[in-house]
Amino acid sequence: MPKYVPGKFAEEIAREYGIEESDIIKLGSNENPLGVSPLVSKAICKNLDTLNIYPPIDAADLRKAIAEYIGVPFRHILVGNGVDGVLDTLARLFINEGDEAVIPTPTFSFYQLSASILGGKPVFLPRDANFDVQVDKLLETISERTKMIYLCTPNNPTGNMMREEDIGRIAESTDAMVIVDEAYVEFADKNVAHLATKYDNVVVTRTFSKAFGLAGLRVGYCIAPEWMYSEYMKVYQPFSVNRLGVIAGMAALRDKEHLERTLKVVREGRTYLIENLPFRTYPSQANFVMINVEPYTSGEVTEYLLRRGIIVRDCASFTGEGTDRLIRITVGTMGQNRVVVEALKAFLEEH
Amino acid sequence: MPKYVPGKFAEEIAREYGIEESDIIKLGSNENPLGVSPLVSKAICKNLDTLNIYPPIDAADLRKAIAEYIGVPFRHILVGNGVDGVLDTLARLFINEGDEAVIPTPTFSFYQLSASILGGKPVFLPRDANFDVQVDKLLETISERTKMIYLCTPNNPTGNMMREEDIGRIAESTDAMVIVDEAYVEFADKNVAHLATKYDNVVVTRTFSKAFGLAGLRVGYCIAPEWMYSEYMKVYQPFSVNRLGVIAGMAALRDKEHLERTLKVVREGRTYLIENLPFRTYPSQANFVMINVEPYTSGEVTEYLLRRGIIVRDCASFTGEGTDRLIRITVGTMGQNRVVVEALKAFLEEH
Numbered sequence: 001m002p003k004y005v006p007g008k009f010a011e012e013i014a015r016e017y018g019i020e021e022s023d024i025i026k027l028g029s030n031e032n033p034l035g036v037s038p039l040v041s042k043a044i045c046k047n048l049d050t051l052n053i054y055p056p057i058d059a060a061d062l063r064k065a066i067a068e069y070i071g072v073p074f075r076h077i078l079v080g081n082g083v084d085g086v087l088d089t090l091a092r093l094f095i096n097e098g099d100e101a102v103i104p105t106p107t108f109s110f111y112q113l114s115a116s117i118l119g120g121k122p123v124f125l126p127r128d129a130n131f132d133v134q135v136d137k138l139l140e141t142i143s144e145r146t147k148m149i150y151l152c153t154p155n156n157p158t159g160n161m162m163r164e165e166d167i168g169r170i171a172e173s174t175d176a177m178v179i180v181d182e183a184y185v186e187f188a189d190k191n192v193a194h195l196a197t198k199y200d201n202v203v204v205t206r207t208f209s210k211a212f213g214l215a216g217l218r219v220g221y222c223i224a225p226e227w228m229y230s231e232y233m234k235v236y237q238p239f240s241v242n243r244l245g246v247i248a249g250m251a252a253l254r255d256k257e258h259l260e261r262t263l264k265v266v267r268e269g270r271t272y273l274i275e276n277l278p279f280r281t282y283p284s285q286a287n288f289v290m291i292n293v294e295p296y297t298s299g300e301v302t303e304y305l306l307r308r309g310i311i312v313r314d315c316a317s318f319t320g321e322g323t324d325r326l327i328r329i330t331v332g333t334m335g336q337n338r339v340v341v342e343a344l345k346a347f348l349e350e351h
Numbered sequence: 352m353p354k355y356v357p358g359k360f361a362e363e364i365a366r367e368y369g370i371e372e373s374d375i376i377k378l379g380s381n382e383n384p385l386g387v388s389p390l391v392s393k394a395i396c397k398n399l400d401t402l403n404i405y406p407p408i409d410a411a412d413l414r415k416a417i418a419e420y421i422g423v424p425f426r427h428i429l430v431g432n433g434v435d436g437v438l439d440t441l442a443r444l445f446i447n448e449g450d451e452a453v454i455p456t457p458t459f460s461f462y463q464l465s466a467s468i469l470g471g472k473p474v475f476l477p478r479d480a481n482f483d484v485q486v487d488k489l490l491e492t493i494s495e496r497t498k499m500i501y502l503c504t505p506n507n508p509t510g511n512m513m514r515e516e517d518i519g520r521i522a523e524s525t526d527a528m529v530i531v532d533e534a535y536v537e538f539a540d541k542n543v544a545h546l547a548t549k550y551d552n553v554v555v556t557r558t559f560s561k562a563f564g565l566a567g568l569r570v571g572y573c574i575a576p577e578w579m580y581s582e583y584m585k586v587y588q589p590f591s592v593n594r595l596g597v598i599a600g601m602a603a604l605r606d607k608e609h610l611e612r613t614l615k616v617v618r619e620g621r622t623y624l625i626e627n628l629p630f631r632t633y634p635s636q637a638n639f640v641m642i643n644v645e646p647y648t649s650g651e652v653t654e655y656l657l658r659r660g661i662i663v664r665d666c667a668s669f670t671g672e673g674t675d676r677l678i679r680i681t682v683g684t685m686g687q688n689r690v691v692v693e694a695l696k697a698f699l700e701e702h
Binding site: 001003004006007009010011026029031032034035036040041044045048049050051052053054055056057081082084085088092096097110117118119209213214215216217218234235237238239240242243244245248 | 352354355357358360361362377380382383385386387391392395396399400401402403404405406407408432433435436439443447448461468469470560564565566567568569585586588589590591593594595596599
């Protein structure tokens with residue numbers, strides 16, 4: 001079974017390296033640098049008297065609010081305990097012992113875990129030198145046993161996107177479910193949510209953990225073909241999304257200003273990082289920038305930063321060739337971005 | 352696939368029957384009649400500034416607090432998104448396609464769902480006339496394919512408990528995992544948490560949803576043999592317990608007064624219901640009382656109460672013989688208990 005390796009936590013690094021927790025800069029988990037919307041905090045404090053009551057089983061009010069945000073009828077919206085919860089529910093629906101799941105690598109490592117736990121076999125397909133999915137090769141990789149194809153766009157950890165026509169081509173060439181993970185799509189220029197209402201085998205997954213700043217509350221969702229609702233609910237863990245997650249998600253959708261501020265900070269910070277990081281960077285449509293630290297290893301550079309209280313994401317744990325040269329850096333506040341740029345320059349001066 | 356049927360929601364009944372939501376009495380989901388502890392509300396409002404950060408992956412601080420409450424080393428404590436999340440994680444660990452899960456019925460219907468989703472086959476064993484598990488018959492039911500045995504004590508929806516020596520006898524007679532679900536154990540006179548440190552194949556599941564009043568936040572846990580920690584974490588959905596669930600669980604454990612008040616209200620109300628309900632009742636060690644409404648059906652009695660804004664649990668959806676005569680009534684505040692007693696008396700007068 002593959003092991004899921006999360007980004008490091010501030011508390012852990014503070015303890016391990018003897019640094020004050022408040023001095024740690026956490027740019028390893030693609031969290032929102034502005035924190036949570038004040039509307040969310042207010043909504044939560046107003047709704048604490050019903051915490052003894054089970055959450056609404058299918059989070060209907062939240063699903064309606066999401067449907068309005070996306071612009072689809074609300075039976076197309078399904079939720080879960082974070083996007084991980086959505087992915088696990090989809091795997092329960094579609095993966096049986098011995099089924100195959102096609103995964104272009106490197107990418108978010110939860111896909112292979114989620115499929116493997118249900119007895120699925122991940123079939124890895126390396127991306128090309130620019131980390132683009134090799135669509136022709138992917139089509140050749142699809143077999144009769146292929147039940148799921150995981151396409152992350154913008155891709156974690158590389159930051160690049162897939163073209164809509166490529167996703168459509170894949171969907172049209174197979175009966176397997178095409179999972180398009182748009183966890184980072186708010187930071188991008190376009191999205192493909194509409195493909196989930198166009199094709200019967202496309203699901204687009206989304207999260208409140210990134211642009212909406214609710215990683216701590218575990219609210220994920222997907223846009224799915226209409227036929228899927230009743231099937232999904234059969235294998236859905238009842239009450240998956242907690243009561244405050246429902247309330248916070250709805251409040252976050254109402255706070256358009258907080259979202260706009262977040263997008264502005266991320267886009268400006270992303271440009272700054274790409275222009276100033278003293279290593280090879282890659283174009284990014286997400287809230288992180290990936291660098292290649294050759295001839296150094298991701299492990300030694302990451303360790304250097306950790307000792308200075310800066311957490312970034314060593315990509316060595318991602319499946320794929322050469323990931324031990326890759327580091328993913330979350331776009332932070334401009335102050336944080338400057339610190340990480342200076343620290344990497346110092347690394348180069350010392351090595 | 353079996354379908355999970357939850358208790359009815361106040362909002363749903365208000366809409367369907369044209370009743371003010373605030374007039375609804377909700378005694379169908381075994382929630383805490385006193386609501387949430389004030390220490391929990393305070394702790395949540397103090398910790399809203401970190402909602403943009405992922406929860407601690409293994410909820411270590413909460414697990415330590417639970418370990419202290421139970422009195423075991425903290426590696427014996429595992430958590431999940433509600434007890435349903437714990438049960439699903441255990442099923443991922445132990446159930447493969449074609450494996451059997453022994454379930455004495457009637458009982459909590461999530462067990463059969465959780466095992467079935469992973470390709471397991473529920474093997475139902477009817478309880479005796481007093482709803483006690485027929486231990487000899489259960490031992491005969493165990494086969495080479497048996498991987499899990501689900502024992503709920505106090506049992507939902509019947510309220511009775513298993514004897515510790517019977518659980519020990521079952522554990523000693525098989526290599527299958529014995530899941531002892533003690534979701535309601537705080538309302539009972541004794542518990543068997545220590546069996547999970549005595550036997551390598553006993554797991555005791557618990558929840559914050561009942562006595563601790565946190566159903567809305569989805570915090571479940573189990574006491575497990577020490578060897579299980581590393582295995583459990585391999586198939587555990589990372590960040591399953593949300594950040595506020597962690598904080599709320601720790602605060603709830605600190606508020607011993609709220610727990611004591613809850614237990615007092617439930618025990619007094621339980622005695623009142625058993626003495627005054629105008630139908631056959633069964634002894635209960637939980638925060639609910641089951642009645643047998645023969646010669647009426649559970650459906651017609653439940654419907655009569657719903658029209659009066661009183662939600663109780665029709666047991667007809669539980670697997671087993673004769674469950675369409677059974678109704679489970681959550682112990683509420685004394686005022687609520689009186690209303691349900693009077694309404695059932697009125698039913699009998701009218702029929």
